[in-house]
Amino acid sequence: MDLSDEEIEHMEDEGLVGDEEEPACPYLQFPMGSRARGRCARLRTIPIGEHVGIDWELLSTLGEIERARQIVGLDTPWSRLFELAMEDSYPELTVEFCSTFTYAPHPTDYVEDPYFPVHEVTFRLAGQQFEMSVREFAVHTGSYDDGQADAYQFLEGHFQGSIWEILAKRPPPLKIPCTDTCTM
Numbered sequence: 001m002d003l004s005d006e007e008i009e010h011m012e013d014e015g016l017v018g019d020e021e022e023p024a025c026p027y028l029q030f031p032m033g034s035r036a037r038g039r040c041a042r043l044r045t046i047p048i049g050e051h052v053g054i055d056w057e058l059l060s061t062l063g064e065i066e067r068a069r070q071i072v073g074l075d076t077p078w079s080r081l082f083e084l085a086m087e088d089s090y091p092e093l094t095v096e097f098c099s100t101f102t103y104a105p106h107p108t109d110y111v112e113d114p115y116f117p118v119h120e121v122t123f124r125l126a127g128q129q130f131e132m133s134v135r136e137f138a139v140h141t142g143s144y145d146d147g148q149a150d151a152y153q154f155l156e157g158h159f160q161g162s163i164w165e166i167l168a169k170r171p172p173p174l175k176i177p178c179t180d181t182c183t184m
Helices: 005-013 037-042 056-062 067-073 077-085 091-100 133-141 163-169
Strands: 121-125 128-131
Touching: 005 056, 037 091, 067 077, 077 163, 091 121, 121 133
Parallel strands: none
Antiparallel strands: 121 128
16 A cells, blocks of 8 residues: 555654654654655565566667667667666665655746746755756756757646646565665
């Protein structure tokens, strides 16, 4: 069962969650009663699945590689996402990121002030706080390159109701195994 942030906050207020043993990993230590602590506690109980990607060798054997490339493309956000899915990951950093990620979209009439930017994306990673625009986040994560990020639809805020909002509200279906250097 996946609880909303509001349900977790209510449970914390009632003393039903939030008093879990402090994780040994400093990246997973959050203030008592904080939203990040509740998210972290929830994420640490969810099982991690196997990496999911595209088996290009199997597609080649089946003679379907060209068809798959027409769908996914060669250097697209989708192809980079599938490649990234097969890379090694650090469970503690994943949980820290997912526990602290927030997305607050600008109103449609928002005009950027270069001297006082209002960041849409915030998160903590390896103990360091980050704030940036959706565009900056997309480029930093490798989802888009600068040219793609400058495309009309990207800048016009067509991400509302998209993956960015889903990321901010629901954790991925993960079970975080402990590593040798940091235990949860």
